[in-house]
Amino acid sequence: MQFMANFKCNHTAHSVQAYFAQFNNYRFSSDFLGQHEIVFFPPALALQAAVDHAQFEIGAQNAYPTRSGAYTGEIGLEALESLHIRTILLGHSERRTLLGESQEFIAEKFQYFARHGFRVVYCIGEPLSVREQGESAVQAYLRAQFDGVMESMEEILGSSGHNPARVSVAYEPIWAIGTGVSASVADIASTHAFLRTLTCAPLLYGGSVNAINAREILSLPNVNGVLVGSAALDPKSFYDITQAGAN
Ligand code: PGA
Numbered sequence: 693m694q695f696m697a698n699f700k701c702n703h704t705a706h707s708v709q710a711y712f713a714q715f716n717n718y719r720f721s722s723d724f725l726g727q728h729e730i731v732f733f734p735p736a737l738a739l740q741a742a743v744d745h746a747q748f749e750i751g752a753q754n755a756y757p758t759r760s761g762a763y764t765g766e767i768g769l770e771a772l773e774s775l776h777i778r779t780i781l782l783g784h785s786e787r788r789t790l791l792g793e794s795q796e797f798i799a800e801k802f803q804y805f806a807r808h809g810f811r812v813v814y815c816i817g818e819p820l821s822v823r824e825q826g827e828s829a830v831q832a833y834l835r836a837q838f839d840g841v842m843e844s845m846e847e848i849l850g851s852s853g854h855n856p857a858r859v860s861v862a863y864e865p866i867w868a869i870g871t872g873v874s875a876s877v878a879d880i881a882s883t884h885a886f887l888r889t890l891t892c893a894p895l896l897y898g899g900s901v902n903a904i905n906a907r908e909i910l911s912l913p914n915v916n917g918v919l920v921g922s923a924a925l926d927p928k929s930f931y932d933i934t935q936a937g938a939n
Contacts, residue, residue, distance in 0.1 A: 693727070693916060693918075693937050694917030695728060695729065695930075695933060695937060696732075696813060696860075696896060696920065697730075697924030697930050698898075698921050698924065699732070699734045699735055699738070699753075700753070703925070704735075706741070708741045708742050709741050709744075712745040712746045712927075713745070714927040715927040716747050718927075720934075724938055727938075728937075728938060730748045730749070730934060731748065731751055731779060731813070732748055732749070732924075733751045733752065733753045733781050733813075736753070736767055739775055740775060743775050750775075750777060751777060751779030752767070752772055752777055753784070754780070754784075755768060755780060755801070755805070756768050756801075757804035757805070769804075778810055779810060779812075780801075780805050780811070781815065782798055782802055782812055783798045783815040783816060783841075785817050785864060795837065795840065796839075798841070799839060799844075802814065803844045806847070806858075806859070811857065811858050811859065812848070813919070814841065814860070814861050814893075815861075815862045815864055816838075816863060816864070817834075817837075817866050818834060819866045820867035823865060823879075827882065831886050834863075834883070835890065838891075842890070842891070845859050845891060845893060849893060860895070860916070860917065861887060861895050861896070862896040862919040863880075863883055863895060863896070863897055863898070864898035864919060865883075865899050868899025868900050869900070869921065870921060873900055874897075874905050874909065880897050880909060880915065881912045881913065881914070884897070884913070884914035884915055885913070885914055888914045894916035894917060895914055895916050896915075896917040896918055896919045897912075897915050897919070898918060898919030900922070901919075902923040903923065903936050906918060907937065910937040917937075918933065920933060
């Protein structure tokens with residue numbers, strides 16, 4: 693299983709240090725570490741602190757598809773490489789909606805970072821208005837979120853899909869993010885079954901995952917991990933999710 697924590701615009705360099713002082717102390721058996729993965733996406737200003745203090749993989753929540761240059765407010769490949777960061781989250785619904793990132797721009801980022809050897813965690817998900825139109829509307833919406841991305845993704849995965857450590861797809865229905873109410877297991881199961889027809893990449897579910905619902909969600913077929921926001925902000929709560937999923 694893949695357990696991924698998205699801190700969003702939460703935590704600072706200082707609080708991330710305290711977070712890992714606690715999280716690093718939790719005991720993960722070598723069996724667990726052999727079978728499961730834990731990845732953290734702290735905010736940009738806490739990346740250095742996370743790299744310095746975490747004993748786990750660290751990824752960026754966003755970056756601009758450039759090595760460096762005149763892109764005010766952005767971070768580029770050079771900055772990430774200087775921290776030895778090789779993992780990036782792309783396509784999150786908050787960047788699509790709040791920051792206005794188009795599918796075309798997200799695809800450009802995907803291709804750029806994939807080309808530069810990054811592991812990409814690619815987020816997709818429909819708004820409530822689409823979910824209310826039924827399953828075929830959801831499927832059409834999600835399919836369109838692979839425009840410009842699918843080819844690059846398949847290239848990374850290789851013809852036999854044997855490179856699952858390089859790309860994951862996180863299904864995060866927008867109406868379940870940060871609401872405290874996850875999608876139903878029936879909705880997650882049917883959507884992941886559909887996504888499995890599109891790709892052999894590991895499929896994560898995200899949207900109000902917590903230590904209580906994680907076990908059931910992670911037991912569903914075609915669910916290979918979770919992407920956790922709110923419930924990952926506290927180290928004990930995120931640790932509990934990893935244990936719920938592992939047992
Ligand atoms: P949430 O966020 O767990 O707070 O719903 C998940 C996400 O947006 O990645």
